[in-house]
Amino acid sequence: DTAVSQTPKYLVTQMGNDKSIKCEQNLGHDTMYWYKQDSKKFLKIMFSYNNKELIINETVPNRFSPKSPDKAHLNLHINSLELGDSAVYFCASRGAGNTEAFFGQGTRLTVV
Amino acid sequence: AQTVTQSQPEMSVQEAETVTLSCTYDTSESDYYLFWYKQPPSRQMILVIRQEAYKQQNATENRFSVNFQKAAKSFSLKISDSQLGDAAMYFCAYGASGTYKYIFGTGTRLKVLA
Numbered sequence: 001d002t003a004v005s006q007t008p009k010y011l012v013t014q015m016g017n018d019k020s021i022k023c024e025q026n027l028g029h030d031t032m033y034w035y036k037q038d039s040k041k042f043l044k045i046m047f048s049y050n051n052k053e054l055i056i057n058e059t060v061p062n063r064f065s066p067k068s069p070d071k072a073h074l075n076l077h078i079n080s081l082e083l084g085d086s087a088v089y090f091c092a093s094r095g096a097g098n099t100e101a102f103f104g105q106g107t108r109l110t111v112v
Numbered sequence: 113a114q115t116v117t118q119s120q121p122e123m124s125v126q127e128a129e130t131v132t133l134s135c136t137y138d139t140s141e142s143d144y145y146l147f148w149y150k151q152p153p154s155r156q157m158i159l160v161i162r163q164e165a166y167k168q169q170n171a172t173e174n175r176f177s178v179n180f181q182k183a184a185k186s187f188s189l190k191i192s193d194s195q196l197g198d199a200a201m202y203f204c205a206y207g208a209s210g211t212y213k214y215i216f217g218t219g220t221r222l223k224v225l226a
Binding site for chain 2: 041042043045048090099103106
C-alpha cells in the first residue's frame with residue numbers, strides 16, 4: 001500500500017501546454033510538500049501546505065499553482081509550460097509525530 | 113539562512129569496504145534534525161538515518177551510522193560492509209524543529225565496485 005503516491009510518473013508535453021500532477025498520501029499527515037529536482041539532482045522546495053493552508057511558497061513562477069482540496073491531497077498545476085520546467089517533481093508529506101518527510105516516487109516532466 | 117553542503121560530488125568504494133560521506137550545515141537554530149536520504153536509480157527518496165540535534169549519541173541503523181559533530185556543524189554518514197545495492201545518490205538534509213522546511217545538500221553519488 002503506497003504511502004505517498006503521485007500520478008503520473010512520467011509526463012511528456014509540448015511547450016505552452018497546461019498540465020497537472022496529483023499527489024495523495026494515506027499516512028494521515030498534516031503537512032505536504034512539492035519539491036523540484038533539476039537535472040543536476042538539486043532538490044529545492046517549492047510549496048508546503050499544513051492542514052490545507054499554504055505555509056511555504058518559495059520563489060516559484062506564478063505559472064505554478066498548488067491546490068490542496070483536503071489534507072490527504074496536494075496537486076500541482078502548471079500553466080504555459082516552458083522547456084526549463086523539465087525536471088522531476090516530488091511530493092512529500094510529514095506527520096506531526098514525525099521528524100522526516102516521506103516522499104512519493106516522483107514525476108518526471110519533460111517539456112518538448 | 114540555513115545551508116547544507118556536500119563537498120563530494122562522487123565517491124567510490126569496493127564491495128565489503130567502508131565509506132564515509134561528508135556533510136556540513138549552517139544554522140543559528142538550536143533545535144533541529146538532520147537526515148540522510150538515499151536515491152537509487154529508481155528515483156525513490158528513501159530515508160537512511162536521522163539524528164536529533166539534542167541527542168549527543170550518534171544514530172545507527174544496521175550498516176549505516178553517523179558522526180554528528182554539533183559544534184563543528186558536521187554530519188557524516190558511514191556505510192560499513194558496502195553492498196552493490198548501496199549504489200545511489202545520497203542527500204544530506206536539514207530540518208529545523210517547528211518549521212516545515214527541509215533543506216537538502218547537492219548530493220553525493222556513491223559507486224560500489226564489485
